[in-house]
Amino acid sequence: xxxxxxxxxxxxxxxxxxxxxxxxxxWRDLPIGAVIxxxxxxxxxxxxxxRTIRPVWSPEKCIHCHRCWLYCPDMCWVSEDKKIQxxxxxxxxxxxxxxxxxxxxxxxxxxxxxxxxxEHTAGED
Amino acid sequence: MxxxxxxxxxxxxxxxxAAAQAMRQIHPDVVxxxxxxxxxxxxxxxxxxxxxxIVHTEYVAVESEHSALSATIGAAAAGAxxxxxxxxxxxxxxxxxLYIAAGLRLPIVMPVVNxxxxxxxxxxxxxxxxxxxxxxxxxxxxxxxxxxxxxxxxQAVRIAENPDIMLPVMVTMDGFIISHGMENVELLPxxxxxxxxxxxxxxxxxxxxxxPRTIGPLTLQDFYFEHKRAQADAxxxxxxxxxxxxEEYGQLTDRSYELIESYRMEDAEYALVVLxxxxxxxxxxxxxxxQDGEKYGLVKIRVCRPFPAVRLGxxxxxxxxxxxxxxxxxxxxxxxxxxxxVRAALYGVSHxxxxxxxIYGLGGRDIGPDLIRSAALDIKSLKDGSESDSLVRYLGxxx
Amino acid sequence: xxxxxxxxxxxxxxxxxRACAGCGFPITIKIILQAAENPVIVGCxxxxxxxxxxxxxxxxxxxxFIHSAFENVAATVSGIEAAYTxxxxxxxxxxxxxxxxxxxxxGTYDIGLQALSGALERGHKMVYVCYDNQGYMNTGIQRSSAxxxxxxxxxxxxxxxxxxxxxxxxDLTAIVAAHGIPYAAQSSMSHWNxxxxxxxxxxxxxxxxxxxxxxxxxxxxxxxxxxxVDVADGAVQSRLWPLYEIEKGKWKLSxxxxxxxxxxxxxxxxxxxxxxxxxxxxxxxxxxxxxxVDAKWEELVRRCSAET
Numbered sequence: 001x002x003x004x005x006x007x008x009x010x011x012x013x014x015x016x017x018x019x020x021x022x023x024x025x026x027w028r029d030l031p032i033g034a035v036i037x038x039x040x041x042x043x044x045x046x047x048x049x050x051r052t053i054r055p056v057w058s059p060e061k062c063i064h065c066h067r068c069w070l071y072c073p074d075m076c077w078v079s080e081d082k083k084i085q086x087x088x089x090x091x092x093x094x095x096x097x098x099x100x101x102x103x104x105x106x107x108x109x110x111x112x113x114x115x116x117x118x119e120h121t122a123g124e125d
Numbered sequence: 126m127x128x129x130x131x132x133x134x135x136x137x138x139x140x141x142x143a144a145a146q147a148m149r150q151i152h153p154d155v156v157x158x159x160x161x162x163x164x165x166x167x168x169x170x171x172x173x174x175x176x177x178x179i180v181h182t183e184y185v186a187v188e189s190e191h192s193a194l195s196a197t198i199g200a201a202a203a204g205a206x207x208x209x210x211x212x213x214x215x216x217x218x219x220x221x222x223l224y225i226a227a228g229l230r231l232p233i234v235m236p237v238v239n240x241x242x243x244x245x246x247x248x249x250x251x252x253x254x255x256x257x258x259x260x261x262x263x264x265x266x267x268x269x270x271x272x273x274x275x276x277x278x279x280q281a282v283r284i285a286e287n288p289d290i291m292l293p294v295m296v297t298m299d300g301f302i303i304s305h306g307m308e309n310v311e312l313l314p315x316x317x318x319x320x321x322x323x324x325x326x327x328x329x330x331x332x333x334x335x336x337p338r339t340i341g342p343l344t345l346q347d348f349y350f351e352h353k354r355a356q357a358d359a360x361x362x363x364x365x366x367x368x369x370x371x372e373e374y375g376q377l378t379d380r381s382y383e384l385i386e387s388y389r390m391e392d393a394e395y396a397l398v399v400l401x402x403x404x405x406x407x408x409x410x411x412x413x414x415x416q417d418g419e420k421y422g423l424v425k426i427r428v429c430r431p432f433p434a435v436r437l438g439x440x441x442x443x444x445x446x447x448x449x450x451x452x453x454x455x456x457x458x459x460x461x462x463x464x465x466x467v468r469a470a471l472y473g474v475s476h477x478x479x480x481x482x483x484i485y486g487l488g489g490r491d492i493g494p495d496l497i498r499s500a501a502l503d504i505k506s507l508k509d510g511s512e513s514d515s516l517v518r519y520l521g522x523x524x
Numbered sequence: 525x526x527x528x529x530x531x532x533x534x535x536x537x538x539x540x541x542r543a544c545a546g547c548g549f550p551i552t553i554k555i556i557l558q559a560a561e562n563p564v565i566v567g568c569x570x571x572x573x574x575x576x577x578x579x580x581x582x583x584x585x586x587x588x589f590i591h592s593a594f595e596n597v598a599a600t601v602s603g604i605e606a607a608y609t610x611x612x613x614x615x616x617x618x619x620x621x622x623x624x625x626x627x628x629x630x631g632t633y634d635i636g637l638q639a640l641s642g643a644l645e646r647g648h649k650m651v652y653v654c655y656d657n658q659g660y661m662n663t664g665i666q667r668s669s670a671x672x673x674x675x676x677x678x679x680x681x682x683x684x685x686x687x688x689x690x691x692x693x694x695d696l697t698a699i700v701a702a703h704g705i706p707y708a709a710q711s712s713m714s715h716w717n718x719x720x721x722x723x724x725x726x727x728x729x730x731x732x733x734x735x736x737x738x739x740x741x742x743x744x745x746x747x748x749x750x751x752x753v754d755v756a757d758g759a760v761q762s763r764l765w766p767l768y769e770i771e772k773g774k775w776k777l778s779x780x781x782x783x784x785x786x787x788x789x790x791x792x793x794x795x796x797x798x799x800x801x802x803x804x805x806x807x808x809x810x811x812x813x814x815x816x817v818d819a820k821w822e823e824l825v826r827r828c829s830a831e832t
Contacts, residue, residue: 021581027351027358032291033230034344034352034580035329039337039589042540042582050545066527070716071753073550074539082528091539095546096750111750154610157603183610185602188642192599195639198592199567199603205610207603225592331588331604332617334563341591342578 051094061108068098140303145170147278150318154205157185157196204330213240227262232285249489384433393422434470479507546749548740559723569631570594598643629670657741682799709769714756746795
């Protein structure tokens, strides 16, 4: 049986999750019962391309209160040794919660239109 | 063998007691069940085993059948051998979860005591409950008597948990007729059952926390079809596995099992096709007819899913006419579900016999030798190829 | 626990999920899972959380996860907990594991109430979390029994004759508490410290525990994505969503908002109440809602002070 062009289109975006789930895996090769045999595979699905505005972080203003880290629904803020390191934009949808929960007096995060380049972001840029 | 025979014991048991004894010997880690007539006795007995410390099973006294199967699904996915049991409306209430258990490929074994579906409400036997569930993705095995119920349940564990299959299995017996009728049942030693079924294996156990998995994700246009295709393949493969397990079980007990049972079919000109307890009465009628010089035989469908179409075709292509007895109506306007499937099975055979449907016994209406005999003789009227009358006949209903 | 310390623990729910920008429930999950010390097994009802976080072959869960259907997460997790109890009794497993069931208000207040009640009564050691976003948001914003009076939803539309949903929400937390379980609490994702502390208590409870957590749905509520935390906070400040807990039968208020914050102010932040303000303000209707909120608050305060 040949694949329809529609099927091919649906499959093309998939990356290899595991040996067990390859993008064009036939029915014989998939784990039974539609189980995803490992955790955290959505790390490979980039939701950052939904974004129209992006958070721009000013490390010099940051007090590392971690409210951005906590309230980010997409787990983008990177923390190491209790310090915010920056924002990984791979999955950032540009919701703006981080800028909003950043304490008013601190104001270390601003939302900028997506075409503005910035230096203080970690991750995909 | 000799040793096994010595340890095997015979006990007078009802079908429900035989099912409960099979469950005790299967010794599942979890049983989650809800009582419903005529299955209630099974869960009562099992609760007694639990509270008397005879089994290590965790018994979950759920608040509904929907939760019974949901909890069983959770437990089976967690990595524990898990069972439930139900009947009639209870099975209907599980409907959604039946498909999910099969789609998740969880090897759950469930005794179902056949009872008519409401409405109107009725507590007695017919097959409307499990016939409605025949396309839910479960393997279905029908039992003629309490001994078969016991034997089928034990084999069902091996079938369900076979790595090539991994599908849930429902094993049925006729409500009250078998579930509450007392028979001599030969029980295997506990140890023999334990060895026969082996350890429970589910490859993606949730409790294996070092290897986190996601069970039951959303699969869309790009993968759902592949998962369903794989599920369909497992059902096909089940035929071989069921035969292998049936043969192995025969070595253990001298009672081997196939997909169907042929009774006096060697030179038969006419055949009846039946499921469940009616097969016993029908065999008696066949013997009587044979004494009268009439060449009748019987085919009992033991495994309804997967449907043994090829085997039925082989056996039935040699006869002139077949009477298919359905203990359920499909309300398709074209007869009962088994009739439709048997006729489809005969489509491809070179010598196609006449085929007629007898819908009988709904809501527990008694089916005695006289009625079966009248149906058997009625089949002869089809001999000359006259199919002008309705092919669907209701047996034992007041006009 | 200070937030920077909380960030040192690995997060067991990651990005790449397909929830809307500014969705509230990922925050709820994060706070709750950070409070868990043991390995967790999560069960999830059908709903936004499940469909956005497990689109095959992608999963955002770093822990063991199962979804089976909409109305039965409490029963499914009951089965997992029973399997654990059985295997532990048999000596086949020795680890301590925490079991969490997540359901939206649809899967908890409505279609899943029976399974929830059954599981609570049987006493399975699990933490049931209702991420309450006040409506059936996954199917496109229909009213649930958690939807506040006056809200415009697709099945309680703001019509010419009927201004949105007519009924007040069901008091689920009280219904759950009536089961006599060791711990039940109401919290909000806007109040992380409160939620974190309550999740800790829930995990430590000797039996079933329940958390009803207000989790903003900015699409269904008609709010800007960046206001997700603020609008949930408004529900708490206005006393429409009081924070309290019932520990071994004792009712305790967790937060008494200091300033008067009219419900009207909270409602006016959200598109779903717009018809009560435009073209003209529906004073009577809003006043009636305010007096109901006040009455419920007084009742809660009485209940809590009677216990002390």
